[in-house]
Amino acid sequence: MTRTLLVLTIVIDLAVIGIWLALGAHLGWSMTQVPVKKIDPVTEIEFTEYDHRFVPGVDFLAAGLIGSGTLFTFGLIVSKFTAKPES
Amino acid sequence: MKLTRLIAITAIGLTAVHAEPLTFDFKDPMGVNNVVFKLDAPLESINGTASGVSGTVTIDPANPGEAKGKIVVATDSLTVPNPLMKEHLVGEKWLNAKAHPEITFEIKSISNIEKKDTKGEAKVTGTFTLNGVSKDITVDAKVTYLPGKLGDRTGGKLQGDLLVIRTEFKIKRSDYNIQPGQRLEKVSDEIALSLSIAGAAPKG
Numbered sequence: 001m002t003r004t005l006l007v008l009t010i011v012i013d014l015a016v017i018g019i020w021l022a023l024g025a026h027l028g029w030s031m032t033q034v035p036v037k038k039i040d041p042v043t044e045i046e047f048t049e050y051d052h053r054f055v056p057g058v059d060f061l062a063a064g065l066i067g068s069g070t071l072f073t074f075g076l077i078v079s080k081f082t083a084k085p086e087s
Numbered sequence: 088m089k090l091t092r093l094i095a096i097t098a099i100g101l102t103a104v105h106a107e108p109l110t111f112d113f114k115d116p117m118g119v120n121n122v123v124f125k126l127d128a129p130l131e132s133i134n135g136t137a138s139g140v141s142g143t144v145t146i147d148p149a150n151p152g153e154a155k156g157k158i159v160v161a162t163d164s165l166t167v168p169n170p171l172m173k174e175h176l177v178g179e180k181w182l183n184a185k186a187h188p189e190i191t192f193e194i195k196s197i198s199n200i201e202k203k204d205t206k207g208e209a210k211v212t213g214t215f216t217l218n219g220v221s222k223d224i225t226v227d228a229k230v231t232y233l234p235g236k237l238g239d240r241t242g243g244k245l246q247g248d249l250l251v252i253r254t255e256f257k258i259k260r261s262d263y264n265i266q267p268g269q270r271l272e273k274v275s276d277e278i279a280l281s282l283s284i285a286g287a288a289p290k291g
Contacts, residue, residue: 028131031168035136040119042239043231043251043285047119048136050166057169058130 005075016064030057108147111286127275139164247289
């Protein structure tokens with residue numbers, strides 16, 4: 001049980017870190033729309049358009065790692081209380 | 088003699104046309120007009136934009152000191168990349184977009200005008216209203232008058248002039264009753280605003 005939980009925790013941690021790295025390793029808050037700067041050719045005004053995509057930030061990373069840690073700890077506690085005493 | 092009279096009448100007519108103030112509408116169908124706001128915060132600065140710009144400015148390009156008008160920004164058009172942050176920003180505790188749907192700047196007077204061809208700089212004093220609180224502020228503005236350039240933006244569908252206004256200034260959120268003295272460790276009191284807008288005055 002403990003071994004399974006440990007493996008599951010490591011898999012979740014790796015997945016969270018992998019997603020965070022693959023989607024830009026953004027060190028700020030998560031974004032659901034990414035600002036893209038453009039310039040109007042006639043007025044030369046710089047304006048922002050938003051590209052609708054998810055960029056995970058450090059809150060995503062923290063939530064993922066804390067979540068997997070909590071799952072592992074909770075699983076350990078449950079397994080300890082439900083474990084049959086050795087005869 | 089007839090030719091001299093014709094030239095004189097034409098000259099008077101042209102002067103009269105140029106002396107007429109033009110009204111520029113800042114509701115831009117191209118969606119280019121925007122206000123950028125920036126606040127310092129611990130993890131990263133909060134950068135956002137507002138695109139719901141409207142309002143009109145009436146100005147005589149030959150005599151810009153007499154300009155009058157009001158620029159309006161829809162409060163719920165404020166956008167930040169994080170959806171939860173946006174919800175808080177326009178929510179009841181911060182800008183309260185439901186109770187105060189507009190952020191406005193109404194021109195009261197213009198001074199220190201420096202004109203060079205179609206560009207100019209001036210100090211614009213007006214009433215800035217945010218979160219239902221109005222205060223008179225003076226900002227440095229850069230203005231560019233683009234005669235006949237509206238057609239370039241509309242693919243020739245509309246002819247007319249454009250007026251581009253740019254300004255940058257700072258305000259304190261505490262001055263506008265936005266959580267004064269609170270959450271300073273999370274969001275700075277000072278907000279930097281940068282406005283870049285183009286208004287159109289169609290002709291014909």
